[in-house]
Amino acid sequence: MESEAGEREPVIIAFCCHYCAFTAADLAGTMRQQYPTNIRIVRLPCTGKVYVNMLLEAFVDGADGVMVAGCEEGSCHFLEGNYRAKKRVNYAKQKIEEVGINPEKLEMYHIGASEGPLFARKAREFTERIRKLMQEENEPENQIQNEK
Amino acid sequence: MIIAEQKPFKEIYESVKDSEKLLVLGCGTCVTVCMAGGEKEVGVLANQIRLAAGKDGGKIEVTEHTITRQCDEEFFDEGASEKIKEADSVLSLGCGVGVQHIVQLYPDVVVRPGVNTQFYGATLQQGIWTERCAGCGECVLERFEGICPIARCSKSLMNGPCGGSSNGMCEVDPENTECAWQLIYDRMKRLNKLDKLMDYQPPKDWSHDRDGGPRSVSREDVLF
Structure with missing residues (x-):
C-alpha cells in the first residue's frame, strides 16, 4: 500500500479485546469517526489471550506497528487479562528492541467499550507515530546506521 | 529441576548468524517449567532471529522444534532427527546436558547453547526460581x-x-x-x-562432589 506521495503506507495490526476495545472500534464506525485504514483489527476474547510470540509474529509477517487495545484498568471482563497483556507487551518491547526494532512500534492502550472517539484518536495517533518512525528510518544517515 | 536462564540475545545471535539453516531446538522438561527453553521460548527466539536476520540482510532459514527431553536418546524421534540432520546448526535451548547430548548423538552438527544453566531449584512462584540443591x-x-x-x-x-x-x-x-x-x-x-x-x-567429604571428577551412576539391574 502506497500513499499519494509514493511512500509505503504502514501496516498496523491492532489486537483488540472483544468486550472493550473492539466494541469501541465498532462504535467509532457507528459514530462515523474516521480512523486510518492502515489499522487491521484482530479481535480477541480478551487481551489476556495475547502472548509474546503473537506480537513478534506480527512483525515477522510484515507489520510496521502493533497495538494491543484492552479494557480500561480495573474493568477487564476477565478481571486481570489486560494487566497480564500489559506485562507481556512490555516484555515483547524488550524482545523487539534486542533485534533492532524501535520498541515504540508496539504499544498497549486501554479503551473502554463506550469510547469510540478515543479508539479513533489512538488509532490516528499510533498510525502517525509509525509513519514518522518509518520516515526516520528511511532518512539517509539512519539508513547507513541501520546497515552498520 | 534444573533452572536455566536464556542467554542475552546479542550473544545468541552472534553465535548463529553465520548459519544458513538453523534449527532452534527446545526441551520439554526442566527448561519448559522455568520458562527458559520450552516451546514458547523457542517460538519467541526463532522469531527474534528471523527479525534480526531480516534487518541484517542475512538469510537464515530458521526452523523450530521441541522434544520432550534432550537428555534422553529415546525422545530424539525420526522427526527430530531429520530436522537436526537437515540443519547446519542447532541452537539448543536445553540445559548444558541437552547441548552435549545432541553433540554426542549427531557428531556432524554444530550445536550452540541458548541458555545459561544455573542450578537445581524450586519454583517459589511463577517467575521466581531459587536454588535448593547443589548436587553435592x-x-x-x-x-x-x-x-x-x-x-x-x-x-x-x-x-x-x-x-x-x-x-x-x-x-x-x-x-x-x-x-x-x-x-x-x-x-x-x-x-x-x-x-x-x-x-x-x-567436615564434609567432598570426594562425592565435582572434586572427585566427572560423576556417573550405574544400576546393574536395569542395564540391558
Missing part, C-alpha cells in the same frame, strides 16, 4: 531436618551460622537471600530438636 553427591538433609546448608548457605557452612546472619537474612544478599542457618534453627525449634544443633558436624 552425599545428601546431608537428614542432619539438618530438610534445610540444606550446602546449597542454601552462601558459605556452605556445616556448623553455622556465621556473623553475617542478620534478621534472618544473609549478608551476601540481605534483600533476597534467607540465612540457611536461621532456617535450620527455626526448623529445629519447631520440631523440638534444638539439642541436635549441639552436635559437631565433621
Whole structure:
C-alpha cells in the first residue's frame, strides 16, 4: 500500500479485546469517526489471550506497528487479562528492541467499550507515530546506521 | 529441576548468524517449567532471529522444534532427527546436558547453547526460581531436618551460622537471600530438636562432589 506521495503506507495490526476495545472500534464506525485504514483489527476474547510470540509474529509477517487495545484498568471482563497483556507487551518491547526494532512500534492502550472517539484518536495517533518512525528510518544517515 | 536462564540475545545471535539453516531446538522438561527453553521460548527466539536476520540482510532459514527431553536418546524421534540432520546448526535451548547430548548423538552438527544453566531449584512462584540443591553427591538433609546448608548457605557452612546472619537474612544478599542457618534453627525449634544443633558436624567429604571428577551412576539391574 502506497500513499499519494509514493511512500509505503504502514501496516498496523491492532489486537483488540472483544468486550472493550473492539466494541469501541465498532462504535467509532457507528459514530462515523474516521480512523486510518492502515489499522487491521484482530479481535480477541480478551487481551489476556495475547502472548509474546503473537506480537513478534506480527512483525515477522510484515507489520510496521502493533497495538494491543484492552479494557480500561480495573474493568477487564476477565478481571486481570489486560494487566497480564500489559506485562507481556512490555516484555515483547524488550524482545523487539534486542533485534533492532524501535520498541515504540508496539504499544498497549486501554479503551473502554463506550469510547469510540478515543479508539479513533489512538488509532490516528499510533498510525502517525509509525509513519514518522518509518520516515526516520528511511532518512539517509539512519539508513547507513541501520546497515552498520 | 534444573533452572536455566536464556542467554542475552546479542550473544545468541552472534553465535548463529553465520548459519544458513538453523534449527532452534527446545526441551520439554526442566527448561519448559522455568520458562527458559520450552516451546514458547523457542517460538519467541526463532522469531527474534528471523527479525534480526531480516534487518541484517542475512538469510537464515530458521526452523523450530521441541522434544520432550534432550537428555534422553529415546525422545530424539525420526522427526527430530531429520530436522537436526537437515540443519547446519542447532541452537539448543536445553540445559548444558541437552547441548552435549545432541553433540554426542549427531557428531556432524554444530550445536550452540541458548541458555545459561544455573542450578537445581524450586519454583517459589511463577517467575521466581531459587536454588535448593547443589548436587553435592552425599545428601546431608537428614542432619539438618530438610534445610540444606550446602546449597542454601552462601558459605556452605556445616556448623553455622556465621556473623553475617542478620534478621534472618544473609549478608551476601540481605534483600533476597534467607540465612540457611536461621532456617535450620527455626526448623529445629519447631520440631523440638534444638539439642541436635549441639552436635559437631565433621567436615564434609567432598570426594562425592565435582572434586572427585566427572560423576556417573550405574544400576546393574536395569542395564540391558
